[in-house]
Amino acid sequence: MKILVVDDEELIRNVVKEYLIQENYEVVEAEDGIEAIEKINREDFDLIILDIMMPKKDGFQTMREIKKKKDIPVLMLSARSEEFDKLIGFDLGIDDYVTKPFSPKELVARVKAITKRKEKNTTKYQFGELLLDDTQHIVSIYGKSIDLTPKEYDLLKFFISNNHIALSREQLLTNVWGYDFYGDDRTVDTHVKTLRHQLGEYGKYIETIRKVGYKFDYEQEDK
Amino acid sequence: MKILVVDDEELIRNVVKEYLIQENYEVVEAEDGIEAIEKINREDFDLIILDIMMPKKDGFQTMREIKKKKDIPVLMLSARSEEFDKLIGFDLGIDDYVTKPFSPKELVARVKAITKRKEKNTTKYQFGELLLDDTQHIVSIYGKSIDLTPKEYDLLKFFISNNHIALSREQLLTNVWGYDFYGDDRTVDTHVKTLRHQLGEYGKYIETIRKVGYKFDYEQEDK
């Protein structure tokens, strides 16, 4: 997990960095918005800690530019809590904020909370012995990888990421095929058929819901 | 969006409730961990705001029990920031926390941040132990799911969403079968029969109203 700390005060950067490193985060610093954006263009971060008051470019502007390019969580820092009144309704995707002076421990806890959320959003899904790793673009059952066609893969992924939710053929078509698909509804059926076949014993988890469509339904025992 | 506020101080509950209602959240209160768990077992919430210091069961214990059963986001409240030292490394899924005294605006902003991620259209109806989850397209009684035919499902859904309202056969036909249905009135009777049968002890809540039609009538104890 890599974090970018953007603040013009070196002292603050150092303290924050110190604590984050202790928690095994990788930390990169930037002393103003411009430098931050440069670094973001060059490498990917899992979280950005951003001071509001900065020379050259303030935190809001910086964030706006960042969010245009990449969807990275942002934790805002501010010296005065009144500044946060501005934040309310400011809907550009601040994930959290902390007022100075803050206890380093508090900051770390916040950081953990955010990055943990992101970890959950990993690109891996597991249902029993069925595994879909979207990063590797691989599906396996009992560790044995399954060859899916692109459409089958996309369909499975959509089913999986909507576990328990009944999906109409139309929903499936617009989300898996694209809104501009103008073919037959029944196309879905055929792909469901082949997908079920490919999934073997896991095929049964794609349930038919008459008059509605299909639903992937797998009960996670634990987590 | 429904939020459960758990705190032993009535004053705090009221303030929080006030602000959340202004933001169009539905708020349910509980004054200790035991009551909270009871309510969570009965109904689903999108977020739980949980005080740490409480009689009977403290926030930590409560949360542990909640997380065993349902995956609901938790926002923790605490009077002393030192208490949060405990939180560090406490890895049971706290999504955020706020220290008392907190500004209501701050709290609302946090709540928004959490619920925003979760916003989905979950359409659930609950009458005692009878549950209809339209997203999952599932009907269950005492947690045991009931297999309904499409027509039975639609009919039940219509009845349920018109609780307490007497419906003529014609109304039922036009709304469940479609305005262009031109068959026999008696069709409704047959489906009511099978539906009642499927609902077991809950069948009786579909009442016959002579000369008029039928009415689903279930009195909610709570709220």
Next chain:
DNA sequence: TAATCTTATCATAAAATTGTGAAAATAAAA
């Protein structure tokens, strides 16, 4: 209580929906 009206039930025919295999169309790779 008897007559009359309304609703419940049942078996079965009719209709609708989904599953399937194969062929046709399309896209991707060699």
Next chain:
DNA sequence: TTTTATTTTCACAATTTTATGATAAGATTA
């Protein structure tokens, strides 16, 4: 371009669901 792989469509089979009408049961009223 040719070959191969993938996607879509189609027709029919299999299955499930729905409609219906006759009759029984129940309720209402004179």
